Amino acid sequence: MGATGPKRVVREPGEATRKVRFGPFELGGDFVVIAGPCALESPEQVERAAQAVKASGAHALRGGAFKPRTSPYSFQGLGEPGLRLLSEAGRRHRMPIVSEVLDVTQIPTMLEYVDVLQVGARNMQNFALLRALSKIDRPVLLKRGFGATIEEWMLAAEYLLDGGNEQVVLCERGIRSFDTTLRNTLDLAGMAWVKQRVKVPVIVDPSHSTGLATLVTPMALAAAVAGADGLLVEVHPAPEQALCDGAQALTPDAFEALMKGLAGVLAATGRRLAEVRPLSAVGGTR
Ligand code: PEP
Ligand code: MN
Numbered sequence: 001m002g003a004t005g006p007k008r009v010v011r012e013p014g015e016a017t018r019k020v021r022f023g024p025f026e027l028g029g030d031f032v033v034i035a036g037p038c039a040l041e042s043p044e045q046v047e048r049a050a051q052a053v054k055a056s057g058a059h060a061l062r063g064g065a066f067k068p069r070t071s072p073y074s075f076q077g078l079g080e081p082g083l084r085l086l087s088e089a090g091r092r093h094r095m096p097i098v099s100e101v102l103d104v105t106q107i108p109t110m111l112e113y114v115d116v117l118q119v120g121a122r123n124m125q126n127f128a129l130l131r132a133l134s135k136i137d138r139p140v141l142l143k144r145g146f147g148a149t150i151e152e153w154m155l156a157a158e159y160l161l162d163g164g165n166e167q168v169v170l171c172e173r174g175i176r177s178f179d180t181t182l183r184n185t186l187d188l189a190g191m192a193w194v195k196q197r198v199k200v201p202v203i204v205d206p207s208h209s210t211g212l213a214t215l216v217t218p219m220a221l222a223a224a225v226a227g228a229d230g231l232l233v234e235v236h237p238a239p240e241q242a243l244c245d246g247a248q249a250l251t252p253d254a255f256e257a258l259m260k261g262l263a264g265v266l267a268a269t270g271r272r273l274a275e276v277r278p279l280s281a282v283g284g285t286r
Helices: 043-055 080-092 104-113 127-133 150-163 188-197 213-225 252-268
Strands: 020-022 025-027 032-036 060-062 097-100 116-119 140-143 168-172 202-204 230-234
Touching (some): 032 043, 097 104, 116 127, 140 150, 188 202, 213 252
Parallel strands (some): 032 060, 116 140, 168 202
């Protein structure tokens, strides 16, 4: 790919996937599921979501406190109080937590609360943010930009690795194409291509990549078969009341069915879900 192309993120022949630890789990080995609402909304919503995803076997809890919304008039997230709710729910239910960082200035606050910092699709080429995150000692979940080529996505990861942060997870979340029927186009083949070439774990977000709850489960199962290391899935206790992304949120019952389906699909391909262990068993990041 040339002198300016991806290099550190590329797997050497015979090299195994580098494991990225968050809490008691390792991404890059057995299959890991990160689940929770799009946005953190209220103490009750966070607690119900955390309780539901934990009961079904999720490994980590997600939820956005700083939301990158297309319209400035949409709900922008609870900010730091939301991170506090997420962190408390993570401790209560013994799950590491993942949340999105929108801006360099938020990094110190994020580090107080979260185990994994998510870089959203809209920020994939925010190079100042990537450079700053390359200097922290915490995993970064890097989503593919919806207009980004695979090489651009790999080069964004390169900023993190080159700056010194090796704890990188890539996440395919759908791209924009000429067809606007669905919210995005899930590039599953692109994910599988990347997975075969990079040394960091690669996961799939079947929620943003489809935009429709009815498509989340089939695409999640397909991602597992295609070789993804895990999933990032939106789950809301009452999707019809969600302040953000309700149409793509799974109900707790649908999520439970997804987890059962995953166990079967993974077994059929010689893989398995990571064993769920309490945060204290190995020592969380926090
Ligand atoms: C999200 O995970 O809620 C999110 C905003 O995702 P993306 O950056 O992929 O749109
Ligand atoms: Mn969302």
